[in-house]
Amino acid sequence: MAEIAFYENKFVDINEKVVPIQERGHQFGDGIYEVVRVYNGQPFLLEEHLERFQKSADAIELVLPFPKEKITAIIDEGITRSEMKEADVYFQLTRGIAPRQHNYPECPAVFSMTVRKARPISNREKGISVITLEDERWLNCYIKSLNLLPNIIAKQKALKNGHGEAILVREGIVTEGSSSNVFAVKDGKLYTHPATKRILHGITRAKVMQLAKELRIPLVEKEFTTDFLKNADEAFITSTSAEVMPIHTIDDTVLPVDRPISSMLVEEFVKLYHHHAMK
Template structure:
């Protein structure tokens, strides 16, 4: 079952108009929300970010917070998903193809769930640097992901798990993750401005780092600083806290998950709804 414009229907009975602007222009926004033990993780944070992203491209969400909560929980329940994620997107709607916004169009909302067999954290990974040639509003979680897709595909071809973007010498984020480094027990990550998406998991990590007394600096850092750091890890809704032990052929630190990353990984697990950690 899927969610389509407020109604939960079977996937077989669903259809999207070929003139949907999400399909033709990438004119829309989306969220991916993790489900743990039958509960959504940071659901209000995801709603707030979805609403902000929509507002930034002048789309008014066709539902309020209460309706959002009701519908996504109904969808999770009818699909019996205990562990997995919900994907939801909102496009500007259907209109004859023309670049300016249509005078009249109703947003199209699509949501569906994906179930996970386990909630295991991915093993330590390897990443590569790639120049960040995306647009300058990466803070908007829009449907325009071609730059991210191309970078991820290239990293896969070269045998890496992630592509780490940089603008000149400054590291921004991963193709589908936020990037953190640790140097001398201090946590560094790029500030939440228009160069990166302010990840929900990123925010949770900063919260647990504060609780753990780990110094935090939301400052830009360079490729060289990343390579010379003691630890590197990435974060996302699906990967949580994942250590990176090699970047573009360079071993990071000891080549194993560092102490600070381990602390944050464990602390993050404790924030999971109904967690037994």
């Protein structure tokens, strides 16, 4: 097994120095990205990730250098080359290589990808603790942009203080986590922030919402406050890497240990990707 990398138009050694100094991603963070989880050698929800990749590209006026079918083929070859059954595929697109200037240059966009061993998910039975922080990001969070400085500062504050995630709050309203979406359960209903420009339209988020509907769990896409979250019967985050992760503590507030709806959704989500991986 080996970690795999692809840059521009060919596979390269993952330690090879291939990014030019005038790469727009390096200079400005001028680009977009996606992360896809691989189970048993099969990329999970790849089509949904590629659709969001296209939407992010359109939003910042980037033209994909390959059709989606070609990107899929590159990803499949990367997984095959890696010989990994459990992996994370990271792929990104930048505006390309040009002399440093703020306005868009006339050059082709550059696609790159890595395939790395997936980090195992731990603590799911217990869940994680989270800290609430002010959401200081820009207003177009639906774009999966390379510009992640506020996110990584928030994540670092969370980890430094012994928490698993930072929950971001804008004007009293819970938006999402630093690298996840947020759900709350109250009186048997499942709540999450609506898919506006203020949050990333998470692929796992959407799949969990679909599962909730199939399980006849009442679903409410509605803004809610920090107080509402802290008084929830259950809460959890979703993301490609964390899947469905329960929350046991928010700041100093401990949530109930019994979490029937979260547990049900965890079970159904795991069944879903196991079924996909067996195809």
